[in-house]
Amino acid sequence: MTRLGLILSLLVLALFGAALVVGPASIGPVDSIVALIGGDGGASTLVVREIRLPRAILAALIGAGLGMAGAAMQGYLRNPLADPGLIGISGASALGAVIALQTGLAVQSGIGLPLAALTGALIGVLLVLALAGPRGSSLTLILAGIAISALAGALTSLVLNLSPNPFAANEIVFWMMGSLADRSMAHVWIAFPLILAGTVMLATLTRGLDALTLGEDAAEAMGLRLNRMRMILILGTATVVAGSTAVAGAIGFIGLVVPHILRPLVGARPGRLLWASALGGAAMLLASDLAVRILLPARDLKLGVVTALVGAPLFLHLIHRTRREGL
Amino acid sequence: MTVLSLSGFGVTLRGRPILRDIAFDIGGGELVGLIGPNGAGKTTLMRAALGLIGSVGHSSLAALAPAQRGRAVAWLPQAREIAWPVDVQTVVSLGRMPHMSTGQRMTGADRDAVDSALEQMGLTELRQRTATRLSGGEQARVLIARTLAQETPLLMADEPIAGLDPAHQISTMETFAELARKGRSVFVSLHDLGLAVRHCTRLIVIDRGGVVADGPPRALLSPDLIRKTFGITAWFQDTPEGLVFQPLEVAT
Numbered sequence: 001m002t003r004l005g006l007i008l009s010l011l012v013l014a015l016f017g018a019a020l021v022v023g024p025a026s027i028g029p030v031d032s033i034v035a036l037i038g039g040d041g042g043a044s045t046l047v048v049r050e051i052r053l054p055r056a057i058l059a060a061l062i063g064a065g066l067g068m069a070g071a072a073m074q075g076y077l078r079n080p081l082a083d084p085g086l087i088g089i090s091g092a093s094a095l096g097a098v099i100a101l102q103t104g105l106a107v108q109s110g111i112g113l114p115l116a117a118l119t120g121a122l123i124g125v126l127l128v129l130a131l132a133g134p135r136g137s138s139l140t141l142i143l144a145g146i147a148i149s150a151l152a153g154a155l156t157s158l159v160l161n162l163s164p165n166p167f168a169a170n171e172i173v174f175w176m177m178g179s180l181a182d183r184s185m186a187h188v189w190i191a192f193p194l195i196l197a198g199t200v201m202l203a204t205l206t207r208g209l210d211a212l213t214l215g216e217d218a219a220e221a222m223g224l225r226l227n228r229m230r231m232i233l234i235l236g237t238a239t240v241v242a243g244s245t246a247v248a249g250a251i252g253f254i255g256l257v258v259p260h261i262l263r264p265l266v267g268a269r270p271g272r273l274l275w276a277s278a279l280g281g282a283a284m285l286l287a288s289d290l291a292v293r294i295l296l297p298a299r300d301l302k303l304g305v306v307t308a309l310v311g312a313p314l315f316l317h318l319i320h321r322t323r324r325e326g327l
Numbered sequence: 328m329t330v331l332s333l334s335g336f337g338v339t340l341r342g343r344p345i346l347r348d349i350a351f352d353i354g355g356g357e358l359v360g361l362i363g364p365n366g367a368g369k370t371t372l373m374r375a376a377l378g379l380i381g382s383v384g385h386s387s388l389a390a391l392a393p394a395q396r397g398r399a400v401a402w403l404p405q406a407r408e409i410a411w412p413v414d415v416q417t418v419v420s421l422g423r424m425p426h427m428s429t430g431q432r433m434t435g436a437d438r439d440a441v442d443s444a445l446e447q448m449g450l451t452e453l454r455q456r457t458a459t460r461l462s463g464g465e466q467a468r469v470l471i472a473r474t475l476a477q478e479t480p481l482l483m484a485d486e487p488i489a490g491l492d493p494a495h496q497i498s499t500m501e502t503f504a505e506l507a508r509k510g511r512s513v514f515v516s517l518h519d520l521g522l523a524v525r526h527c528t529r530l531i532v533i534d535r536g537g538v539v540a541d542g543p544p545r546a547l548l549s550p551d552l553i554r555k556t557f558g559i560t561a562w563f564q565d566t567p568e569g570l571v572f573q574p575l576e577v578a579t
Contacts, residue, residue: 210424214421218404264412
């Protein structure tokens with residue numbers, strides 16, 4: 001493992017540990033670890049195992065998935081401004097979730113909302129594949145993503161617009177900001193297989209992404225199967241985004257900012273950036289979720305708001321630096 | 328040994344026939360220049376022969392499986408793209424990809440190929456530099472070095488020397504000629520007829536969708552062909568320094 005990989009792994013481990021010991025219930029660090037491993041069946045075991053552990057696992061999983069998907073998307077499109085939301089799946093799955101909230105499906109069953117979000121994502125993927133599947137190009141992929149995002153956004157607004165009472169609308173708006181509060185192991189079991197499958201698919205792209213540094217023509221002549229690669233990219237990203245959005249709502253900026261920060265540290269090689277961004281994404285989302293709990297513990301600060309608040313200025317700084325370097 | 332074989336080969340784009348009835352073979356040790364006016368279909372011919380765009384008829388390269396093709400031919404497209412600010416040796420190392428299986432590290436042979444490619448293109452000093460910060464001509468040389476590192480029996484390049492300074496134009500053509508002397512083949516499209524007649528062992532002239540002439544430069548060039556195909560008059564003469572070709576003026 002490279003030095004960067006080691007540093008990032010240690011950072012993720014440290015933040016994961018911190019996520020287990022920080023929270024509104026005042027349980028000391030040592031007591032938290034004891035409660036997690038020992039499990040005396042008391043209140044602190046319940047808090048650490050049922051509240052903090054799923055939350056920490058989800059933050060690490062979703063962060064890693066979104067970071068990797070962002071790096072893959074940027075590498076494939078050879079554009080540092082690409083992001084996993086680009087193919088429209090986050091919009092489509094948010095629409096599914098919003099419909100579940102609106103119809104009361106989310107209240108009837110704990111996993112009603114995630115399932116509705118996954119259904120939305122599936123419809124979104126089928127649309128993207130139909131528009132930019134086997135014989136598309138990177139441009140049709142971007143356009144298809146924009147069209148699906150716009151359509152899903154319009155339908156989400158329609159649901160909000162027709163919402164019969166302000167409380168439902170309020171709930172929808174809060175959900176859309178993205179959060180990991182009050183998630184259970186059931187949520188982990190929904191997100192885990194999806195994000196794992198998605199990252200495994202994306203991880204097969206490392207060679208192809210490196211080759212694409214030379215452009216599509218040269219890469220294809222070197223033996224790269226571009227059409228197959230695009231299919232894997234769409235399916236892998238969609239699976240990651242669907243799994244994330246279904247349990248945590250829309251969390252922006254991880255997939256955009258993390259690859260951007262780490263790119264200079266891996267010598268700009270798109271293949272290596274994939275792994276670095278997975279670790280970096282996990283670290284950033286764990287840190288953001290810690291910030292949510294530490295900064296305003298009483299006010300239910302939303303995770304998506306924090307990632308955007310941290311991500312946007314960071315991104316502005318990066319753009320400024322890029323411009324100064326004339327790159 | 329034939330490294331590229333085309334027969335009954337043609338390309339139709341958007342219902343318009345661009346090329347038809349193309350047939351030629353390229354053997355080992357040849358430096359073949361593909362010449363013709365703008366729009367004659369030089370790039371189309373090369374991309375179709377590689378199987379990157381659809382075609383009719385037979386092309387020995389397009390018939391290969393993608394993974395085999397990367398070991399049979401190295402392709403340098405006209406658009407010089409280096410998408411990320413990676414260093415020079417990383418770009419050149421990408422040429423070794425077709426020889427490595429997934430997840431495999433570079434072996435000593437791979438590193439030797441990269442070193443020798445860097446040296447042939449005069450890039451050894453620049454190997455740690457960020458490729459995207461180099462000048463256009465230097466980037467072109469980096470990309471040529473990538474195709475050299477690929478160590479394929481055939482190297483195909485679309486206008487590889489456009490935008491290089493005269494010294495690097497000549498040294499690049501000499502690098503190609505040296506490859507040909509060692510038994511590998513090079514197929515390049517060129518606009519500089521002077522360099523084409525001087526360095527190529529064979530020229531293929533295409534115009535209006537077909538091959539109009541094919542053979543060694545000395546036997547091939549006639550004032551008539553030059554006027555008909557390129558619409559110019561030219562002076563050329565066999566000198567002790569080799570064949571010299573100088574375009575003069577647009578034919579009326």
